[in-house]
């Protein structure tokens with residue numbers, strides 16, 4: 001059949017308007033809830049409503065409680081409000097979807113070894129430890145044992161396949177929201193041959209229980225027979241001011257080739273207060289001597305109205321950090337809001353722009369700023385749109401890995417539950433991205449040992465995998 005074009009236009013207009021008014025009735029409400037969930041919620045609560053399965057509810061489990069939380073949010077816990085973004089019908093479908101998921105029997109099962117065909121290599125992922133709750137940070141001792149934190153407040157020593165608890169942890173850890181026991185780093189003092197364990201955590205305010213701050217402590221490594229404990233803890237740094245919120249603690253630790261300790265601190269959900277001032281500590285990367293004193297060559301060491309420990313500023317929530325094995329540069333990535341997770345190479349004194357410039361939006365979809373660049377503010381090396389929920393970052397370097405993998409970045413995705421491989425060219429531009437370990441669970445940390453083996457920690461499943469390249 002052939003219609004003259006003139007006739008087609010009104011037909012189209014009527015068709016389109018019919019379509020748009022008819023759609024809400026024809027979509028199954030549970031499917032609608034699922035789609036809305038994928039669009040607005042999975043970044044934080046995991047794919048397929050995982051967070052709500054077998055949940056013990058904090059804010060109430062009745063339909064009206066959940067609808068209220070979605071509409072009004074909960075600022076202290078870090079749950080955004082959607083009353084300006086979603087209408088009543090949408091909130092209702094989401095509520096039904098969340099309750100559906102809560103009632104489902106499905107449980108996330110830890111997997112055995114899995115085999116993976118990447119674009120240029122077969123790899124096997126071996127479970128080297130399981131039964132963890134929320135593994136958060138990893139590092140290796142000088143004798144090659146793996147140290148693993150669990151956010152719930154435990155530190156493990158994994159040696160020859162045996163997992164043992166390390167005692168002597170801080171007793172003021174606030175395990176709430178995104179807080180808890182966070183990163184771990186092992187350091188051997190070349191001057192004294194003594195070894196130290198560094199820990200970051202959300203630290204309770206000594207007088208007021210409802211306030212917390214990112215804290216850094218260290219304790220001497222004490223090994224007697226089969227047991228390890230930490231000596232008396234020294235508090236090295238507290239990212240003051242303490243805040244009431246329970247999110248954006250940052251908390252990655254790394255030792256630079258300059259012998260300094262780098263510590264990332266998130267802005268605690270106070271984006272209009274901390275990232276763009278030098279007078280507070282949240283929303284910054286700090287640089288300290290391993291004993292916690294402040295290097296005199298820090299960029300703001302001699303500025304009276306600045307925190308002397310600041311190395312870089314304008315950060316949101318950096319949870320990936322490593323030192324480039326060849327150049328010694330310190331690389332980070334940080335969580336953007338909805339969109340705009342970014343990778344940065346830290347430059348002394350530089351401002352990375354949050355929230356003055358960003359490639360992201362508010363979780364509710366509203367605009368933060370249209371600016372993505374401004375003079376005086378750094379551009380990221382790379383940014384992810386949509387956000388992958390970047391957590392854990394390292395680089396493939398030497399070891400058992402083929403040439404095509406050398407210098408590639410590995411970044412975890414909390415939101416989409418895979419490990420991302422990013423290949424760079426000689427100018428450090430991302431030229432290729434690949435998804436590895438699809439649906440593995442929320443990837444929280446990545447670590448490389450002295451033999452350049454790669455380890456990946458997964459929340460939910462509570463496991464750590466070792467990646468083993470299989471030769472053809």
Ligand code: HEC
Pocket residue numbers: 037040041042043044045055056057058059060066069070077078079080082094098177178247363
């Ligand atoms: C920016 C991250 C973020 C996004 C996006 C987000 N939430 Fe939340 N939500 C949280 C945090 C953090 C909490 C409190 C901590 C927790 O219990 O997990 C929370 C709590 C909740 C609770 C209360 C749980 C309880 O135990 O009482 C519900 C229900 C909820 N969210 C639903 C949703 C829904 C539905 C969406 C999408 C419309 C959504 N959230 C989007 C971070 C987020």
